[in-house]
Every structure is written in C-alpha cells, then in structure tokens.
Amino acid sequence: MSPGPTRTPGADLPEHPDFLWRDPEPKRSYDVVIVGGGGHGLATAHYLAKNHGITDVAVLEKGWLGGGNMARNTTIIRSNYLWDESSAIYEQSLKLWEGLEEDLGYPILFSQRGVLNLAHTLQDVRDSVRRVEANKLNGVDAEWLETDEVRKVCPIVNTSTDIRYPVLGATYQPRAGIAKHDYVAWGFARRAHEAGIDLIQDCEVTGFATDGDRVTGVQTTRGTIAAGTVALCAAGHTSVLTDMLGIRVPVQSHPLQALVSELLEPVHPTVVMSNAVHVYVSQAHKGELVMGAGVDSYNGYGQRGAFHVIERQMAAAVELFPVFARAHLLRTWAGIVDTSPDASPIVGRTPYDNVYLNCGWGTGGFKATPGVGWALAHTIASGEPHPNVAPFTLDRFVTGALVDEHGAAAVAH
Amino acid sequence: MQLIECPWCGPREEVEFHYGGQAHVPYPDAPAEVSDEEWAHYVFFRDNTKGRFAERWCHSAGCRRWFTAVRDTTTYRFERVRRLDDPGPHATELARARRSTAP
Ligand SMILES: Cc1cc2nc3c(=O)[nH]c(=O)nc-3n(C[C@H](O)[C@H](O)[C@H](O)COP(=O)(O)OP(=O)(O)OC[C@H]3O[C@@H](n4cnc5c(N)ncnc54)[C@H](O)[C@@H]3O)c2cc1C
Numbered sequence: 337m338s339p340g341p342t343r344t345p346g347a348d349l350p351e352h353p354d355f356l357w358r359d360p361e362p363k364r365s366y367d368v369v370i371v372g373g374g375g376h377g378l379a380t381a382h383y384l385a386k387n388h389g390i391t392d393v394a395v396l397e398k399g400w401l402g403g404g405n406m407a408r409n410t411t412i413i414r415s416n417y418l419w420d421e422s423s424a425i426y427e428q429s430l431k432l433w434e435g436l437e438e439d440l441g442y443p444i445l446f447s448q449r450g451v452l453n454l455a456h457t458l459q460d461v462r463d464s465v466r467r468v469e470a471n472k473l474n475g476v477d478a479e480w481l482e483t484d485e486v487r488k489v490c491p492i493v494n495t496s497t498d499i500r501y502p503v504l505g506a507t508y509q510p511r512a513g514i515a516k517h518d519y520v521a522w523g524f525a526r527r528a529h530e531a532g533i534d535l536i537q538d539c540e541v542t543g544f545a546t547d548g549d550r551v552t553g554v555q556t557t558r559g560t561i562a563a564g565t566v567a568l569c570a571a572g573h574t575s576v577l578t579d580m581l582g583i584r585v586p587v588q589s590h591p592l593q594a595l596v597s598e599l600l601e602p603v604h605p606t607v608v609m610s611n612a613v614h615v616y617v618s619q620a621h622k623g624e625l626v627m628g629a630g631v632d633s634y635n636g637y638g639q640r641g642a643f644h645v646i647e648r649q650m651a652a653a654v655e656l657f658p659v660f661a662r663a664h665l666l667r668t669w670a671g672i673v674d675t676s677p678d679a680s681p682i683v684g685r686t687p688y689d690n691v692y693l694n695c696g697w698g699t700g701g702f703k704a705t706p707g708v709g710w711a712l713a714h715t716i717a718s719g720e721p722h723p724n725v726a727p728f729t730l731d732r733f734v735t736g737a738l739v740d741e742h743g744a745a746a747v748a749h
Numbered sequence: 750m751q752l753i754e755c756p757w758c759g760p761r762e763e764v765e766f767h768y769g770g771q772a773h774v775p776y777p778d779a780p781a782e783v784s785d786e787e788w789a790h791y792v793f794f795r796d797n798t799k800g801r802f803a804e805r806w807c808h809s810a811g812c813r814r815w816f817t818a819v820r821d822t823t824t825y826r827f828e829r830v831r832r833l834d835d836p837g838p839h840a841t842e843l844a845r846a847r848r849s850t851a852p
C-alpha cells in the first residue's frame with residue numbers, strides 16, 4: 337500500500353490576499369481616533385463597529401498596518417496567568433480567538449497545539465503547581481505534567497537528568513497555541529474597513545490640540561484631525577505620545593528580540609516555554625522554528641537588540657532541544673515593548689476626559705488582541721471601564737493595587 | 750557586541766555591564782512629608798525618553814563601580830560616560846525637571 341498524500345508544509349496557507357482595505361484621505365474630524373494600527377488598535381476599531389455600531393472612526397498608523405510589534409511577535413496565545421485579573425482578560429481573549437476566524441471571515445491559522453511551561457527547579461515546580469490550581473479555579477484548562485508526560489507531549493525536549501537545568505515537569509494548557517499574526521491584523525482591518533472605518537497609514541500623530549481637560553484633536557503628518565475621543569494604542573511608543581500630553585505613564589520601552597530558522601519538516605508539535613533558561617519555541621505553519629528571548633536590559637527604540645541576548649537564548653535552546661543544533665538561523669529582529677513595573681497592562685482613563693490609554697502589554701500583548709479590543713471598545717462606547725480592564729488603571733501605581741504578574745506570567749520581563 | 754567605556758577601566762564588552770535605569774532620580778528630601786502620589790512617582794515612574802537619555806550603568810563584571818552615561822535610545826550609542834564623583838555639566842544639562850502628573 338502506498339502512503340497517503342503527504343502534507344506539504346505551508347500548504348494550508350491561504351493565497352496572498354488582494355487589497356483588503358481602502359487607503360483613504362483622512363477626514364477633518366472623527367468621533368473616535370485610534371492612534372496606532374497594530375492588532376490592538378485594529379481590534380478596537382472592529383469591536384467599536386460590531387458591538388457598539390460606532391463607525392465614524394479613524395485608525396492612524398505612522399507606518400503600515402500591523403507593521404509594529406504585531407508583525408514581530410512570536411504569536412504565542414495562552415491564558416494560564418496566575419492572578420484573577422489577568423486570567424479574566426486573557427481567558428476571555430482566548431475564547432474570542434476560538435471564534436475569531438468565523439467572526440472575521442478570514443483565515444488566521446489559529447492552531448491550538450498547547451503550551452508547555454517547563455519547570456527546572458523545585459521552586460519552579462511548586463510555583464507551577466500553584467498556578468495550575470489557580471487556573472483551574474478560574475476555569476482555565478491547565479494540568480501539571482511529570483517529566484515523562486512532558487516527553488509524550490513534545491518528544492524532542494531533552495528530558496535527560498544530565499543537563500544543567502533538568503526538566504522536572506511542566507504546566508500544560510492544551511487550548512493554548514499560535515496564530516498567523518499578519519492574517520490576524522489583516523482580518524481585523526478588513527472587517528473594520530467593511531464597516532466604514534478609515535484605516536490611515538503613513539500618518540504619524542505628532543501632537544495634540546487640547547482645551548482644558550479635553551483633547552480636541554490630533555496633529556498629524558497629514559494635518560490636524562478633530563476627535564471626539566482618542567484612544568492611544570501605540571505599544572512601545574506610548575510615552576512619546578503621553579509626554580506630549582504631560583501625562584506620566586510608568587512604562588519603559590525595551591527591545592525584545594526574536595528569530596526564525598530555515599524551514600524544517602514538522603518536528604515540534606506544541607509551544608514550549610522556559611522561564612528559567614529563558615527561551616520559547618514553536619514551529620510555524622510553514623516550518624520555521626520561531627524563538628523568542630527576554631528583553632534587552634536597557635531602554636531602546638531602535639528595533640534591534642544586542643547579539644549576546646540571542647547567543648544565550650540559542651545556547652539554552654540547543655541544550656533543551658538537541659535536534660536544533662544543525663538548524664540554520666535565517667533572521668533575527670526586534671520590536672519595542674512597553675514594560676510596566678508590575679508586568680501588567682495599563683488600560684483606561686487618563687487625566688484627560690476623552691483620552692483612553694492602552695499600553696504596558698510588554699512582551700505578552702498579542703494574545704490579548706481580541707480581548708483588549710473588545711474591552712477597550714466597550715470602555716470608549718460607554719465611558720466606563722469594561723470589567724476586564726477595570727483593574728488595570730493608571731492610578732493603581734498610586735493606590736498600590738498592583739496586579740503583579742512577574743514570574744506568574746511564565747516569562748521573565 | 751558593543752563596547753562600553755567604563756570611566757575607570759576603559760572600553761569593555763557590553764556583557765560586563767549591568768543597566769541601572771534613569772540617572773539623577775533624587776530620593777525625596779523630606780520622606781516623612783511626601784504624599785502617596787509623590788512616593789508612587791519616586792518608586793514607579795521614570796522618564797522613557799526617545800533620544801538622549803542620562804542613565805546609570807554598573808561595570809558589574811569588572812571594577813563593579815557605578816557611573817552615569819548619556820546614551821541615545823534610538824541608536825544605542827554612548828555619547829558620554831562620567832564617574833559619580835565627577836559632577837560634570839551633563840547632570841544639570843540632562844536631569845529633567847521632575848514632571849508631575851498633568852493636567
Ligand atoms: C519579539 C517579540 C515577541 C513577542 N511575542 C509575543 C508572544 O509570543 N505572545 C504575545 O502575546 N505577545 C508577544 N509579544 C508582544 C506583542 O507583540 C505586543 O504586546 C502587542 O503586539 C502590542 O499591541 P499592538 O499589536 O497594538 O502593538 P503594535 O503592533 O506595536 O502597534 C502599535 C502601532 O502604533 C504605531 N504608532 C506608534 N506611535 C505612533 C504615532 N505617533 N502615530 C501613529 N502611529 C503610531 C506603531 O507604528 C505601531 O504599528 C511579542 C513582542 C515582540 C517584540
């Protein structure tokens with residue numbers, strides 16, 4: 337008997353799309369102006385139209401749609417966060433991911449292949465088991481796997497006891513996975529465009545017109561645009577904007593690097609993350625190994641990072657996955673991520689009545705894309721924070737009601 | 750890998766250094782009289798300048814001494830380094846007037 341037709345890696349990728357949205361001239365005024373055409377800005381635009389019927393909206397993007405962190409991230413989607421506040425928003429987001437392809441009418445290659453978060457020390461094990469129990473209480477699917485079970489989920493992980501940081505087990509979230517980030521951006525953009533929203537590229541916001549505690553409009557490289565409400569979705573560049581408004585936001589922008597290998601046969605069935613040795617890996621649909629590291633230590637806006645960070649990450653990867661040793665590195669890049677002191681986002685009101693903030697997602701905001709778009713659209717439409725973002729206010733740094741996801745977030749920030 | 754000039758040891762590889770964030774962040778003069786908001790700003794809020802930024806570095810794998818540097822956060826180039834016992838002009842040049850939350 338001859339073997340069945342083999343699956344060509346990449347065969348499930350859709351055709352390259354035609355233009356999915358108009359390229360309009362900006363109007364002189366909009367009810368809502370969203371600054372930043374990354375995933376968060378586009379998702380907010382989509383849900384403003386879909387859930388609230390608000391379509392007099394412009395998304396202003398200084399470069400091209402989805403060209404910032406949206407195009408640079410390693411696309412890991414999971415909701416196994418420790419604290420109730422985080423698990424609420426990430427789990428609702430994961431539920432939205434599960435129906436997103438249908439909602440957008442566009443392929444996003446959402447692949448629920450699971451995520452393993454490895455434990456390498458006794459303390460890692462205890463923290464991980466605690467997180468699994470917290471996840472279960474919040475209705476998030478999570479299991480604790482012993483080392484031999486880790487090997488069954490991902491046979492290429494080095495589970496030998498003879499390595500520097502042996503794998504003592506892992507948490508496993510089967511519903512976690514990856515999606516094709518460009519298609520996610522384009523899917524949201526297409527829907528927003530169909531609803532009549534203007535997506536304006538090559539349009540940088542360079543200042544604000546204010547009147548007391550209201551912003552009346554934004555100054556851009558394509559003229560001044562009046563705005564009823566302004567939402568800042570500029571990720572790593574948020575403080576450049578808030579500095580112009582005189583609002584201090586406790587974020588620090590750091591380069592975060594990632595890299596891909598050449599195309600390989602499917603060898604890596606799930607997503608593997610390790611906090612202790614600090615690498616995270618999945619295999620993209622076409623076959624590249626996609627790997628991320630930790631942030632570079634210093635502040636930066638240059639969209640590149642230091643070589644030694646990559647070097648350390650590769651050393652960890654090769655010890656954990658000996659089969660990677662012969663893979664060729666194809667390219668590396670960096671995005672600029674906005675890290676906050678408690679490793680949690682900052683969403684909601686600002687000292688200006690009609691300006692909303694969405695930032696501080698740092699190294700982990702791709703997975704929140706639909707969830708934060710949903711919640712921010714609600715917040716803009718009603719003027720009241722959606723319950724999922726209500727804990728993530730700017731004033732928590734004064735009240736002390738922090739949502740500290742360091743460590744719990746399963747990557748070091 | 751970028752070479753960083755330690756003001757005591759001279760140029761050394763980046764991996765020998767530890768980043769210490771924004772320089773010239775003064776501890777409150779009268780800690781007992783500081784409001785919660787001012788404390789919060791001292792603890793959590795730092796400038797996040799795009800461009801020339803005064804910051805602290807430690808030559809942790811070398812002489813283990815702290816120094817200040819003016820670095821461009823868009824090119825990552827170090828423009829100047831200075832020992833802590835040398836209060837050169839850049840401290841006053843670049844120490845930003847502490848902004849409070851506005852408006
Ligand atoms: C290497 C790397 C790996 C990552 N891996 C993951 C991961 O595996 N999982 C995960 O969940 N998250 C991950 N992240 C984080 C995630 O990418 C971000 O948190 C998320 O993309 C941020 O939201 P966004 O998509 O709107 O940001 P962006 O896509 O960066 O959107 C912001 C947009 O604002 C625009 N902008 C900025 N200033 C202005 C202005 N003045 N005027 C007009 N436009 C402006 C920018 O050009 C940009 O397009 C990773 C990030 C990086 C860099």
Ligand SMILES: [Zn+2]
Pocket residue numbers: 755756757758759808811812813814
């Ligand atoms: Zn030295």
